[in-house]
Amino acid sequence: MPIKQRTTSDRTLTSDQQQRIIAAANILRNGGTVAFPTETVYGLGADATNPAAIEKIYRIKQRPPNHPLIVHIGNITDLDYWAQAIPESAWKLAQHFWPGPLTLILQRSRHIPDCVTGGQNTVGIRIPAHPVALALLQALGTEKALAAPSANRFGRISPTAAFHVQQQLGSDVDMILDGDTCSVGLESTIVSFHDQSPKILRPGGASAATIEAVLGVPVELAHTSQSGIRTSGSLPAHYAPNTPLRLVQSTKIWQQAQALADQNQRVLVMTWSTVAQQQSTNPLIVHCPMPSNPLIYGQCLYARLHQFDQAAFDVLLSEAPPDHPDWLAIADRLQRASHHFIGNNQNIHHEHTK
Numbered sequence: 001m002p003i004k005q006r007t008t009s010d011r012t013l014t015s016d017q018q019q020r021i022i023a024a025a026n027i028l029r030n031g032g033t034v035a036f037p038t039e040t041v042y043g044l045g046a047d048a049t050n051p052a053a054i055e056k057i058y059r060i061k062q063r064p065p066n067h068p069l070i071v072h073i074g075n076i077t078d079l080d081y082w083a084q085a086i087p088e089s090a091w092k093l094a095q096h097f098w099p100g101p102l103t104l105i106l107q108r109s110r111h112i113p114d115c116v117t118g119g120q121n122t123v124g125i126r127i128p129a130h131p132v133a134l135a136l137l138q139a140l141g142t143e144k145a146l147a148a149p150s151a152n153r154f155g156r157i158s159p160t161a162a163f164h165v166q167q168q169l170g171s172d173v174d175m176i177l178d179g180d181t182c183s184v185g186l187e188s189t190i191v192s193f194h195d196q197s198p199k200i201l202r203p204g205g206a207s208a209a210t211i212e213a214v215l216g217v218p219v220e221l222a223h224t225s226q227s228g229i230r231t232s233g234s235l236p237a238h239y240a241p242n243t244p245l246r247l248v249q250s251t252k253i254w255q256q257a258q259a260l261a262d263q264n265q266r267v268l269v270m271t272w273s274t275v276a277q278q279q280s281t282n283p284l285i286v287h288c289p290m291p292s293n294p295l296i297y298g299q300c301l302y303a304r305l306h307q308f309d310q311a312a313f314d315v316l317l318s319e320a321p322p323d324h325p326d327w328l329a330i331a332d333r334l335q336r337a338s339h340h341f342i343g344n345n346q347n348i349h350h351e352h353t354k
């Protein structure tokens with residue numbers, strides 16, 4: 001393959017993994033579904049050229065049919081097979097980031113069926129940086145690609161380990177390929193070239209600063225209501241744990257935890273700063289210190305939320321993240337995960353910048 005590998009997951013596949021990948025490719029060619037690891041989150045894949053297989057993804061995910069899917073390809077030279085009228089700046093980003101956590105929204109070619117794009121004339125495309133995903137794409141062969149949303153039910157937390165997929169989707173999916181824990185842990189950054197000047201539709205694994213540095217121009221962060229483009233990840237409530245999650249400012253979080261414990265609620269407190277370090281020994285309050293480095297925080301956020309959902313907490317309190325570009329994707333996911341408590345979030349002032 002002429003593309004470079006740039007991830008920590010640059011390891012050789014075992015023969016058992018190779019056999020499972022061949023079996024997975026057969027399932028996909030026969031119109032089945034396979035959950036597979038990427039560096040961001042696990043995807044729920046189907047043959048992008050097979051409408052009946054795509055239909056299965058929507059059914060398993062319980063996702064509304066007008067929400068488009070990302071198409072995963074194995075080689076940058078295939079980009080103009082799946083998309084057309086590709087701007088020079090999109091090629092630049094692809095060259096820089098792929099394989100990696102960046103999705104480009106481009107004008108679709110005739111090879112992309114309507115059901116993949118929810119009828120829109122654009123398509124989201126990326127090359128995932130995971131050896132299992134790349135080997136699967138290679139086994140699938142030419143003129144094939146993997147349409148894959150994150151392998152969770154619509155609106156729920158994305159899986160960052162094979163057992164998360166097993167817990168959420170179980171036997172609904174024909175096969176789950178295990179590729180360890182995802183190294184990025186948050187979804188790809190989505191950059192749209194829909195109206196010529198690039199816009200970030202969803203912050204994610206590729207930083208806005210690097211995107212701007214590669215393009216040499218500032219890049220706007222779009223809001224769905226302005227762009228008019230349907231992106232399910234940009235609904236206000238998304239990525240939500242089953243347990244209610246509230247975002248609380250650093251100086252108030254322990255006070256709020258105590259008030260809830262006084263009402264006999266079991267509270268989980270997630271903090272990242274020294275300001276909010278443990279201030280209670282109440283047995284109803286459990287403290288989870290999170291990393292203060294946003295890359296490491298991002299890697300483990302979903303895994304923690306999955307874990308807390310398995311425990312019997314009444315409420316999760318999360319310290320508000322710093323108002324800093326490096327925390328953009330984390331802040332975005334926490335805001336959406338806590339949407340049902342938006343009344344509480346409005347009072348958050350970002351006291352810490354890092």
Ligand code: TXA
Nearest residue numbers: 040043068069122123124149150187188230231232233
């Ligand atoms: O990291 C990721 O991007 C993961 C892995 C599996 O690749 N995939 C992922 O897919 O997060 P999903 O479906 O959960 O989120 C993809 C987002 C959705 O919000 C979808 O609406 C948006 O991408 N999207 C896909 N095609 C689009 C298009 N043509 N125009 C605008 N948004 C699009």
Ligand code: MG
Nearest residue numbers: 149150158233
């Ligand atoms: Mg998703």
